[in-house]
Amino acid sequence: MLREVTATRYITSLREGGSLPGLVEADDLGTYVMKFTGAGQGRKTLVAEVVCGELARRLGLRVPGLVAIGLDPVIGLGEPDQEVQELLKSSGGLNLGMDFLSRAIGFDSLAHRVSPEEAGKVVWFDALVNNVDRSWRNPNMLVRGGDLWLIDHGATMIWHHNWPGARASAAKPYDASDHALAPFGPDIRAAAEELGPRVTEELLADVVAAIPEEWLRDEPGFDSPDALRRAYAEPLLARAATVHERIRIQDRNQGRDQGRDQGRDQGRIQKGAS
Numbered sequence: 686m687l688r689e690v691t692a693t694r695y696i697t698s699l700r701e702g703g704s705l706p707g708l709v710e711a712d713d714l715g716t717y718v719m720k721f722t723g724a725g726q727g728r729k730t731l732v733a734e735v736v737c738g739e740l741a742r743r744l745g746l747r748v749p750g751l752v753a754i755g756l757d758p759v760i761g762l763g764e765p766d767q768e769v770q771e772l773l774k775s776s777g778g779l780n781l782g783m784d785f786l787s788r789a790i791g792f793d794s795l796a797h798r799v800s801p802e803e804a805g806k807v808v809w810f811d812a813l814v815n816n817v818d819r820s821w822r823n824p825n826m827l828v829r830g831g832d833l834w835l836i837d838h839g840a841t842m843i844w845h846h847n848w849p850g851a852r853a854s855a856a857k858p859y860d861a862s863d864h865a866l867a868p869f870g871p872d873i874r875a876a877a878e879e880l881g882p883r884v885t886e887e888l889l890a891d892v893v894a895a896i897p898e899e900w901l902r903d904e905p906g907f908d909s910p911d912a913l914r915r916a917y918a919e920p921l922l923a924r925a926a927t928v929h930e931r932i933r934i935q936d937r938n939q940g941r942d943q944g945r946d947q948g949r950d951q952g953r954i955q956k957g958a959s
């Protein structure tokens with residue numbers, strides 16, 4: 686199980702994120718980025734964060750520490766923003782917290798260098814969990830002191846939205862052409878050789894044990910939280926051995942650079958207009 690803390694103060698929302706994560710203080714004096722059960726896809730997003738975060742950490746990738754945060758919506762009563770009020774009201778109970786990385790900046794492929802070895806590990810890991818949210822448009826990586834940190838694993842394991850089709854879905858290829866680290870020559874073979882054998886049944890049992898039980902209750906087709914835990918582990922175990930053979934990276938450098946330039950021009954135009 687994740688360590689449990691209780692939120693004591695809502696500080697602010699992190700507006701750059703689509704799901705409106707918040708910055709909160711907790712009773713252990715920690716500051717956490719909080720993701721709410723009441724947001725968008727709700728608790729499945731949080732389950733995905735736990736499975737991927739705990740798995741990545743065990744494979745030696747850098748991810749912020751995770752906690753379960755108890756929320757009494759009363760702490761949001763003074764919050765002037767209606768949207769945030771609603772979110773807090775609908776998120777009583779356990780939510781997800783991750784260590785806030787102060788002074789971290791967003792990854793930018795033009796400003797930061799990543800070795801083929803590290804890029805390979807991240808792309809391989811993203812293929813394993815079927816992460817569709819680490820593109821050059823939206824890298825979901827932070828950099829601090831030259832180190833790369835992985836965040837935002839909510840849009841992974843698409844099969845958990847349709848369990849009966851999970852096996853077929855998990856057998857599909859992974860297209861990494863738009864991956865934020867595709868331009869760094871990711872050494873996927875080396876990553877697969879090193880990390881693949883480490884994804885064992887025991888390791889995955891440990892990972893899924895960390896999911897708070899209240900996010901696993903009442904899933905149609907499963908008679909217990911533990912049965913659902915096993916369902917999370919199974920496709921990952923199956924993929925670990927061979928997913929590297931199904932990773933596709935098409936060279937889209939040209940389109941990517943054009944896209945970026947257009948984005949920049951757009952930014953200049955907007956700045957000039959305001």
Ligand SMILES: Nc1ncnc2c1ncn2[C@@H]1O[C@H](COP(=O)(O)OP(=O)(O)O)[C@@H](O)[C@H]1O
Nearest residue numbers: 699702703704705718749783784785786836837
């Ligand atoms: N652990 C963290 N430490 C510091 N900043 C973070 C952390 N997690 C998220 N952020 C900031 O909040 C933003 C939104 O978080 P993210 O997990 O990407 O949420 P969303 O699902 O809404 O995209 C990130 O782009 C980043 O700027």
Ligand SMILES: [Mg+2]
Nearest residue numbers: 702703825837
């Ligand atoms: Mg994000």
